[in-house]
Structure formats: structure tokens, C-alpha cells
Amino acid sequence: MKIYFSGSIRGGRDHRELYSKVIDELKKYGQVLTEHIGNEKPSEKMSDQEIHDQDMNWLRESDIVIADVTTASLGVGYEIGRALHLNKPVHCFYQKEKESQVSAMILGSNELSCRAYQNAEDIFEELRQIFT
Numbered sequence: 001m002k003i004y005f006s007g008s009i010r011g012g013r014d015h016r017e018l019y020s021k022v023i024d025e026l027k028k029y030g031q032v033l034t035e036h037i038g039n040e041k042p043s044e045k046m047s048d049q050e051i052h053d054q055d056m057n058w059l060r061e062s063d064i065v066i067a068d069v070t071t072a073s074l075g076v077g078y079e080i081g082r083a084l085h086l087n088k089p090v091h092c093f094y095q096k097e098k099e100s101q102v103s104a105m106i107l108g109s110n111e112l113s114c115r116a117y118q119n120a121e122d123i124f125e126e127l128r129q130i131f132t
Contacts, residue, residue, distance in 0.1 A: 001030030005033075022124075025124050033061065059082055070095045
């Protein structure tokens, strides 16, 4: 199984440590195509066009998309929209206390599975349910 993990990079790195833990957990279920999202400083050596094209190739190649939507990010929203267009299953997670900040376009979509979490263990339990 090829997993595309999406989370805010340029929009803020507040959740980087959590992303890293989630990516480690996701590796139990398949190949995570976007491991760099959990890195302290993702590579900036690529042009914006190269990043877009690489991410689109990974999206097309993926079997499933897991996205943290706690931090507003145009990139994450774009990836979710493109994933839906490609008929990929998309599962979104967000911090429960920040629910009011998550876009209604995400929470209100019947095409997405959205779940609140309070800590990494909540996400891990949801991932077990998704993948088993």
C-alpha cells in the first residue's frame, strides 16, 4: 500500500513532531511516499514546479491519502481536492480544540472522512481502524 501523508509545511511547522510520529505509525501499513513532511527542515532545493510535479506524481501513485488539517494550508487543501478528483480515499485528522478553525469545505464534505484527535494515540487508533 502506498500512502500519501499531507500536512502543513510552509503554512507552519507547529505539528512537525506529531507528523513524524504519524509517519512512523503509517509505515506499519505501507510505504509513505511523503516522509519528508516529518523532517525538521524539508528540502527547499527544488523549484516550486518540481515540488508540484513530484507531489502530483506521488498523489497519482498513492492508494490512500491521510491529511492533518489542523493548520490551514492552501497546499493541503489543494492536495485533498486533487486526491478526490483522482478517486483516492482521503482521511483527515484535526486537533479537537481547533475544530472551529478547520474549513467547512473539509468538515462539511461527504467525500472525506474527518476525525478529531487529542493526541497521537487517538490518531494511531483511527489508523488501525482504517488499515485493518
